[in-house]
Amino acid sequence: MEAPTESISSSLPLRSRRGRPKHPPSGKGAPSTGLNFISVDPSNPTDDAASRTIIRANAGRYIWKRRKEKSENMQGSSFYKRSTGTYSRSESSPSSDEDARQVSENANRRQIARRMRPHSFAADPLAGVDYGLCSPFIVPQSSFSKDQIRKLVKYGGSVIMRKLVPPKKNNPAHATNHYIWVASAMRNPALLSAYVYGNLTHELAFRWMRGELTPEYKRQLMMQIMVAELEAINRISEALADPQQRFSEELTLAIFLMGYSYVSERQLPSDRSQHMSPLRDLQWASVYSVLEYNTTHVNGLMQLISLRGGLDAIKMPGLVEMLSLGAIMFATKSLTKPMCPYIPLNKTNGKHVQPDWPPSIQSLLDSSGDSGSHPSNLLGVGIPVDAISLLQDMRSFSRVVEFFMKGIMTIETSESELSFIADRRNWIQHKALSLPPASELPPSEFTPIYEPLRYAMISYSILVVFTVLPSLAPFPRLSRLIKQAIIDYPVRKEWDLQMMHVLVWILVIGGIISSDEETGTWFAGLLGVVSSTIGINSWADLRVILASVVWVDHDEGLDPRARAFWDKVVSLQHGAFDHMGSGSRL
Known part of the structure; x- marks a missing residue:
């Protein structure tokens, strides 16, 4: 099993810290950090319920403030601008050098936006990318910084996708799919938030299975997951209200990631003994069996797919195969009939028939x-x-x-x-x-x-x-x-x-x-x-x-x-x- 080369949660926002914060969170003259710090004693079980309430309240307030600041900066423009890449920045007034860099970056954004229209998946995804990251690295407005998102993207490409879509001879499909998914997320805020959420929940389950999830580290990850979940739900709701975005494939992928990656801090079982099969990690079956399913998102996903013409209408590489796999895993745990038809990675015998053995x-x-x-x-x-x-x-x-x-x-x-x-x-x-x-x-x-x-x-x-x-x-x-x-x-x-x-x-x-x-x-x-x-x-x-x-x-x-x-x-x-x-x- 591949191990991540760097910790993802170490630089994410909203971390608990013992002791007093460096700056007071409120009051006259207090610097605006955009963060609210709390002190939690992991060894005290009575802190658990209260700290969760504080965390959720602060996470919701944090996202609301960020969205309010962005709305003011955009001067009344729509929160979403589909596939334009012209998202506003919330930093304070930049210097003249920063102004010049911003003008250059906006020009590059417009050029990339023209080249990457929605569903233009035939373009070479390998051109000028690193795990799907274009240069310059352009990110929609997010509660997570560019550096944090870059680490998550690399985790998705180097760890998750290598097993989720096993490579074929002379055809690294896992890399191609990941490049396209990331490129789509970089121009779609709802997908970006859902992508961050899905990668964080995978890391939580992955590290728990490896015995690397200490109570403090689990608490840190859960706070980041909460922030990403709230941000993704808000953005998905806004996209669903927009007729131009409602049936986009980026939104379909976003809801899929939210529906099949749900995690609760209380759901992890005490026994993490793994199966003896040497194929237990194929397509991360063990990890995704740890994660739960948000039935609201899953049911909404199935309705959305039906309204947009069924699975055959989806053209984004790798998406229908992952929808099929997610439906099988969901049905396995619930003992129900899969909600999606069988769709293999190798379609040598047809779109819905298993391939012959090599x-x-x-x-x-x-x-x-x-x-x-x-x-x-x-x-x-x-x-x-x-x-x-x-x-x-x-x-x-x-x-x-x-x-x-x-x-x-x-x-x-x-x-x-x-x-x-x-x-x-x-x-x-x-x-x-x-x-x-x-x-x-x-x-x-x-x-x-x-x-x-x-x-x-x-x-x-x-x-x-x-x-x-x-x-x-x-x-x-x-x-x-x-x-x-x-x-x-x-x-x-x-x-x-x-x-x-x-x-x-x-x-x-x-x-x-x-x-x-x-x-x-x-x-x-x-x-x-x-x-x-x-x-x-x-x-x-x-x-x-x-x-x-x-x-x-x-x-x-x-x-x-x-x-x-x-x-x-x-x-x-x-x-x-x-x-x-x-x-x-x-």
Whole structure:
């Protein structure tokens, strides 16, 4: 994982400091700093609620004063001037040298504004930029200084975008997208504020996962996030009221950043143990699973996209792919159907279809004997074709996970393949969450095992494919859903052996994701009955059945948890099973 080369929050405004400020905040003769300082003792828990109230009040007052000063300086002109780059400065009267520099800078701004009209994304984004920063560095009016924004932009380019959009061979898409996004933000105040907000929340989650977020550092970041959030909300509201800006792609990106980057100082869990998968950081899945979703912004975003003609009307490079990814992550945590269609980074098979594996990975799959294209051993048991196809995709992806676990592939040597791996991963998760419930299946495709299988496939995907931080995964809810589905669609003695093997796989998945003793014991008890019926006498017997459906063949995969669950089954096999309920008896 790349580490930021410099701290972002160290030079941001509104930081807490112990002791007295250098200048009094008010009174005659006090210099106007534009800042309000407070003294907070991080070791005193009683200061927490009061300090948050003071911080929010000061942040709101600070932004209001800045906007009021700017409004006066602009002498009644509109707060927004779309894509002109002619934003006013709020400094006091400059010297004659500063006047000359300002005239020169304004002339350069007008030239750049003429070259960078809205949606003119065909221009070479690499010309005269550094992480998207043009020279001269022109920034819309903001609560953050040029230096602070420059640091955030570099963090976005060197840390966030390198993993969010994995590079392809001879095509650094992550750099191209970032240049265009930053160039758009430099001429759109709402997008700039949202961009600052999104980068700050990412840094908060990123440093928390690395164990670098001390209480004082967290407090500093949260104050900066508050300032950026208030500024972005105000600017987005004004842009929405402007018919010329309401449907701009810059505003769509701004609302996306606000909707999918929400963070609360109380939401960070106590357990930051990371997933064992070597692909856990692909497209920052772990970091973005820490961040929450502002449903107001997300719902507004979906309405705005619909009003402006849907995703096909969006031309800004990288935006629709990120909208699709954000929708998958949101749906994963909420266990809902994604609000956006699947859109891959690599569109070799079409705009809404996963790409084929690259030749380098396909050759490894072929040599492993599991290419993913052979007929499934489950085709004859009545499971719908879409579910069979999803299981096959999961099998091939599980082999790729094994290649990384065994050192056959590494992140460093497989950089050009990572975008394809991300596309295949996102396809699996999108498809698993989009499978219809049993109640919506046509009678010809219905089978009693489908509904528990659907929930078990979602669970396996989160365990192995689309991995999120374990403490934030929706496993408790999924285990209850699998249990209820088995009760609603009881096991039948007339099921053939292959169908029973699928049931065994479902019960093991339900057991290893259970977080409470009662639910885990329920799955263990039922698996004990099924095992006695079909002759599963050992862990080795169970392991063969699990692999016949889909499994990760590695000691650091699911085996330790499944083995512990089997031990529990053995310990219960001679006990009573009255707690299982009549709906689950064979």
